Amino acid sequence: MSLQLKDLYDSFREPNTIKALSQQIKKESLKLKEPLYIMEVCGGHTHTIMKYGLKQLLPKNIEFIHGPGCPVCIMPKERIDHAISLANLDDVILLTLGDMIRVPGSKTSLAQERAKGCDIRPLYSPLDAIKIATENPDKKVIFFAIGFETTTPMTASVLKIVEKKKITNLYFHINHVLVPPAVEAIMQSGEAKINAFIGPSHVSVISGAKIYSPLADEYNTPVAVSGFEPVDVMESILMIVKQKNEEQTKVEIQYSRAVTLDGNIKAQEMIAKYMTPRTHFRWRGIGDIESSALVLREEYAQYDAEKVFAEFLSDEPIDDHKLCICGTILKGLAKPSDCKVFGTACTPNTPLGSCMVSSEGACNAYYRFEEI
Amino acid sequence: MKYIQLSHGGGGEETNDLISDLFYKYFNNEILLKAEDAAVLEVENKIAFTTDSFTVSPIFFKGGNIGKLAIAGTVNDLAMMGAKPLYLSSSFIIEEGFSFSELETIVISMRDELAKSGAKIVCGDTKVVPKGSLDQIFINTTGIGELKSTEISAHNIKEGDSILISRDLGRHGATILAAREGIELVSDLGSDCETLWPAVEALVEAKLNVKAFRDATRGGLAAVLNEWAQSSEVCIEINENLLPICDEVKGICEILGFDAYDFANEGTFIIAVAAEDEEKALEVLKRFDFSSNAVCIGTVSSERPKKVILHSPWGSRRYLELPKGELLPRIC
Numbered sequence: 001m002s003l004q005l006k007d008l009y010d011s012f013r014e015p016n017t018i019k020a021l022s023q024q025i026k027k028e029s030l031k032l033k034e035p036l037y038i039m040e041v042c043g044g045h046t047h048t049i050m051k052y053g054l055k056q057l058l059p060k061n062i063e064f065i066h067g068p069g070c071p072v073c074i075m076p077k078e079r080i081d082h083a084i085s086l087a088n089l090d091d092v093i094l095l096t097l098g099d100m101i102r103v104p105g106s107k108t109s110l111a112q113e114r115a116k117g118c119d120i121r122p123l124y125s126p127l128d129a130i131k132i133a134t135e136n137p138d139k140k141v142i143f144f145a146i147g148f149e150t151t152t153p154m155t156a157s158v159l160k161i162v163e164k165k166k167i168t169n170l171y172f173h174i175n176h177v178l179v180p181p182a183v184e185a186i187m188q189s190g191e192a193k194i195n196a197f198i199g200p201s202h203v204s205v206i207s208g209a210k211i212y213s214p215l216a217d218e219y220n221t222p223v224a225v226s227g228f229e230p231v232d233v234m235e236s237i238l239m240i241v242k243q244k245n246e247e248q249t250k251v252e253i254q255y256s257r258a259v260t261l262d263g264n265i266k267a268q269e270m271i272a273k274y275m276t277p278r279t280h281f282r283w284r285g286i287g288d289i290e291s292s293a294l295v296l297r298e299e300y301a302q303y304d305a306e307k308v309f310a311e312f313l314s315d316e317p318i319d320d321h322k323l324c325i326c327g328t329i330l331k332g333l334a335k336p337s338d339c340k341v342f343g344t345a346c347t348p349n350t351p352l353g354s355c356m357v358s359s360e361g362a363c364n365a366y367y368r369f370e371e372i
Numbered sequence: 373m374k375y376i377q378l379s380h381g382g383g384g385e386e387t388n389d390l391i392s393d394l395f396y397k398y399f400n401n402e403i404l405l406k407a408e409d410a411a412v413l414e415v416e417n418k419i420a421f422t423t424d425s426f427t428v429s430p431i432f433f434k435g436g437n438i439g440k441l442a443i444a445g446t447v448n449d450l451a452m453m454g455a456k457p458l459y460l461s462s463s464f465i466i467e468e469g470f471s472f473s474e475l476e477t478i479v480i481s482m483r484d485e486l487a488k489s490g491a492k493i494v495c496g497d498t499k500v501v502p503k504g505s506l507d508q509i510f511i512n513t514t515g516i517g518e519l520k521s522t523e524i525s526a527h528n529i530k531e532g533d534s535i536l537i538s539r540d541l542g543r544h545g546a547t548i549l550a551a552r553e554g555i556e557l558v559s560d561l562g563s564d565c566e567t568l569w570p571a572v573e574a575l576v577e578a579k580l581n582v583k584a585f586r587d588a589t590r591g592g593l594a595a596v597l598n599e600w601a602q603s604s605e606v607c608i609e610i611n612e613n614l615l616p617i618c619d620e621v622k623g624i625c626e627i628l629g630f631d632a633y634d635f636a637n638e639g640t641f642i643i644a645v646a647a648e649d650e651e652k653a654l655e656v657l658k659r660f661d662f663s664s665n666a667v668c669i670g671t672v673s674s675e676r677p678k679k680v681i682l683h684s685p686w687g688s689r690r691y692l693e694l695p696k697g698e699l700l701p702r703i704c
Contacts, residue, residue, distance in 0.1 A: 053688025123684035
């Protein structure tokens with residue numbers, strides 16, 4: 001019998017398992033000395049929690065704080081404007097991943113520019129960039145690459161093919177960001193009341209679970225590296241509650257199906273071959289964070305859209321709409337429902353802030369999966 | 373190889389050849405063959421009237437093509453009002469250079485689909501536009517049907533009614549998406565594209581207390597249920613584990629991050645029926661191949677008027693909202 005896709009998720013959505021975990025969490029949580037404020041770092045987890053209604057299965061002394069782990073949501077407007085400026089250049093095809101198309105920049109969005117006639121294409125796989133560049137030799141194809149540690153190896157593998165096949169019309173605008181510096185920045189500010197973390201499994205498949213060790217040690221917070229199915233998230237919460245009750249603060253791997261302490265060394269090497277940390281990157285709502293994103297290495301400057309098209313791009317910071325509280329939400333200091341424009345002036349069709357755009361954004365998840 | 377040329381839409385000899393070699397040949401009926409400026413129709417009762425344009429890409433897909441869709445789509449809109457589909461118009465806008473044999477395949481599919489409801493194409497139009505002006509072929513069909521029941525309306529749904537679905541969800545949307553994105557499946561997932569009138573006719577003739585029919589086309593099940601909840605000012609409560617979704621559709625949703633209840637269907641309809649007639653309605657539906665797996669997926673309540681609530685198998689619940697944003701253009 002062959003392995004089917006459903007074999008990979010069916011048992012992780014098994015109703016009796018979810019109910020049993022809910023009971024166990026409720027029982028264990030009676031022993032908690034203080035309320036638990038768990039930051040789920042990744043927007044994918046926010047989506048799981050809201051879509052599957054997991055909050056309803058938890059006791060009142062466990063709350064979620066939605067973290068900055070949505071690559072679209074943390075993209076500052078000046079960089080979205082980069083994408084828009086690049087798309088408007090002559091003979092350019094701009095490629096990017098799904099939700100980037102709708103996120104508003106300072107004046108317009110890629111969706112609006114596409115409607116006006118710019119050639120902007122969403123990719124399901126970054127490898128499609130190779131095909132598009134090869135099929136359009138007279139065009140300059142620019143891949144606006146976004147994502148955390150999870151998608152970075154894919155961009156690196158596209159670069160590897162570009163180098164090998166000597167493709168000269170594919171450029172990269174790198175917006176790959178890193179989880180640990182962002183979480184560290186939120187904790188350092190001292191404002192957030194977070195006392196536990198759920199870390200995204202896919203990031204640790206690449207970077208390993210060890211990336212959270214400094215966090216657990218420095219701030220005495222339990223960390224569970226979790227998968228994205230409801231059973232995964234519930235099991236991770238149980239792990240965290242047990243750690244708290246046993247006064248432990250360690251990094252635990254719930255997603256043992258694919259996460260190791262060290263991660264995928266080969267992928268890490270490939271990333272390191274092509275990219276290196278930027279001195280700093282401005283995160284939407286959080287601000288400048290040192291070494292929190294990647295840039296192409298100097299020796300690959302001929303592929304770097306930020307260098308090749310530098311004369312058309314401005315790095316002047318552009319702040320959010322003054323009513324938007326995405327920044328405060330990303331820091332875990334407010335819930336989407338605390339925002340004055342949530343669901344009124346700001347909806348998935350007319351997003352004022354980035355958290356409403358992507359299905360991984362906290363506001364979008366609250367809007368789509370409104371609780372009863 | 374024969375190709376459609378600009379002259380085929382010019383109104384002269386080539387146009388006449390195209391009409392007689394293709395449209396008269398396959399859509400053959402007395403009203404059409406009279407070739408007057410307009411068709412003259414006789415209808416006894418109140419009529420239902422609808423129109424739809426078809427722009428699907430790719431034009432040929434597993435389970436159908438743009439022609440089959442153009443007939444089933446309009447015929448189904450009539451059927452959903454409890455109207456027997458009678459007369460259709462069909463307008464073709466064709467890109468110069470389109471293959472004649474592909475056009476013939478499309479027209480034959482249209483003829484075959486018409487036979488399922490007995491509706492006739494009684495008038496039409498053909499335009500050919502220069503290469504690059506449109507993508508291959510667009511078809512508009514407009515239809516008239518005779519009302520067989522005046523009780524069917526999205527405003528009639530009441531607390532206590534049952535919500536049934538005629539078959540599994542999301543096949544058309546998933547098929548088009550898979551074709552468009554080049555996802556190769558180790559299965560024969562195809563569109564559900566189908567004329568629904570035979571089942572609707574049987575339900576109407578069975579004199580059951582049916583409140584509303586609606587085919588779950590663009591916007592899928594989520595859109596139908598939200599429209600009904602709004603129109604009838606009721607709450608519709610759905611059990612997620614009762615929703616029939618095949619493994620292939622589930623898989624495509626998993627890979628691409630969609631939900632099957634947002635996907636378009638082209639031969640799947642939702643029925644609101646009084647609870648006492650639920651079993652009888654299911655019996656009627658099960659007589660037809662295309663609705664042999666019909667099931668009840670939920671009930672109507674007054675819990676949260678104008679809202680649709682989705683109950684998870686593990687006891688949590690949330691609102692099922694209308695799909696938003698750019699799901700997929702040119703699905704039909």
